[in-house]
Amino acid sequence: MMHDSAADDALGVLDRMTCILEAFDQDDHGLGISELALRAGIPKSTVSRLVATLVRQGYLERDGKRIHLGLRLFELGQLAEQPRELRGVALPVMADLRAKTGENVHLAIRDRSEMVCIAVMRGRAAARPAVRTGGRLPIHATALGKAVLGHAPAAEVEAVLSHGLETWTARTITDPVVLTRQLDEIRRGRLATEAGEFAGTLSCVATAVFAPAGRLMGAISVSGCTEGLDAERVAPDLRAAALALTRRLGPGRPGPA
């Protein structure tokens, strides 16, 4: 039982569950047991049994043969610490920033070498945003990522660099030296920018968001078509938004425990 040729096989029930949950992506409208078993790399009979349990718990739902992610995940997700802390206070600030700039506004949190998008607001006439809420972005190829990374401890920056800088477009920064130089400037107060480094025709300007105690929380950005977006124009509004966020994050808990 449970012996693969390679060395990557999952061991516990929880790992199996994760494999199942992660088999879903945004454009599935329900998967069958067989498809799920295939994607998760787990025998069908095991998947069938696990799915039954997960349905009972509300993590999955099923409608005949179609299985999809359940309401309880949404519920729990709304209680997740970092998004909850930020989203509530950020939405009005983001709405204001969108009104002033007319562009797409994003709020994201760092997770290792990716950014997880916590909120998105679509600008008036702007391009379709590159992520949905809950989506992930590469940290080194986005303004949001660079804004956060610029204020992260050197060890963590190193971890990202050594992780390898994946190429997304011809303009993606893949040279650690170039990236490090940009991060230095960001640390000194410049806004993080990005032009076509992640998706062909999109550009973005971002800045880090701090809690009052100085704790780094995430980043907020303004983005739109590369031609239409004037970084100089949106800079003051973006900076003001970040400050407003810090203020609204309230007295908060003191720094790191």
Add this chain to the structure above:
Amino acid sequence: MMHDSAADDALGVLDRMTCILEAFDQDDHGLGISELALRAGIPKSTVSRLVATLVRQGYLERDGKRIHLGLRLFELGQLAEQPRELRGVALPVMADLRAKTGENVHLAIRDRSEMVCIAVMRGRAAARPAVRTGGRLPIHATALGKAVLGHAPAAEVEAVLSHGLETWTARTITDPVVLTRQLDEIRRGRLATEAGEFAGTLSCVATAVFAPAGRLMGAISVSGCTEGLDAERVAPDLRAAALALTRRLGPGRPGPA
């Protein structure tokens, strides 16, 4: 091992995990292992080990001794079928409804005998909304709940009634006959209303939301202080919003599989 006096004890790892995740509620800012073990009713050493696994998977995060719900839950939650299907198309419609009425606007989905709130927008000068996004409401004591229940199959209505109608305020409807009569009217096309049946000073008007194929999706509501809210005034806007939602839900998949 694992023998309780009562007959309610959880058996599998997944049940244990659920107990742990559900031990968190909205006003915790991180729990310790001991507190968690206490709430979940699981031995400390087991909790310690499970938490380590859940942290590795991203469902939990820990900062020193404080443990809280992790980003991955938020991520997965955003992929949950029902909220995803509705939220995206609903937000503009809700914003519009708020602009027209000035009151709080809610969108909710049914889960057994409760409604899960999928989106909330706070009105201009309105009372604080009674739920946050991701929160639950009793189905029989809210307009949102009654709006959905009015269009549910008789068997499901029966299940809710036999489940017992919990008292929330002096005005909560606890008589199955009275509730059934209201549901009949709602089925015939009346808007669902509620005045102080859930929370003392709040009132609400709601209507069901259908997909184009006629599939019942959830409900949308307008709510505010009992004195300030004029059901007659908001009714046309509310009905228009529900229709707009159906239209925006697109061709969609055909009815039940």
Add this chain to the structure above:
DNA sequence: GATGCCCGTCCCACTGAGTGGGAGGATCCC
């Protein structure tokens, strides 16, 4: 700096929860 308290982790012998190959039954399509 000794005492007590509470914290979270680790150890390890025990065992039943979880496993998965295969049978079985339903459904659909050619």
Add this chain to the structure above:
DNA sequence: GGGATCCTCCCACTCAGTGGGACGGGCATC
């Protein structure tokens, strides 16, 4: 009706998971 799929159920095997208790660290209090 034959064949291809799909999902569930059965059941003997065994290893993943368990939890009592020992352990070491942090923090008041005396």
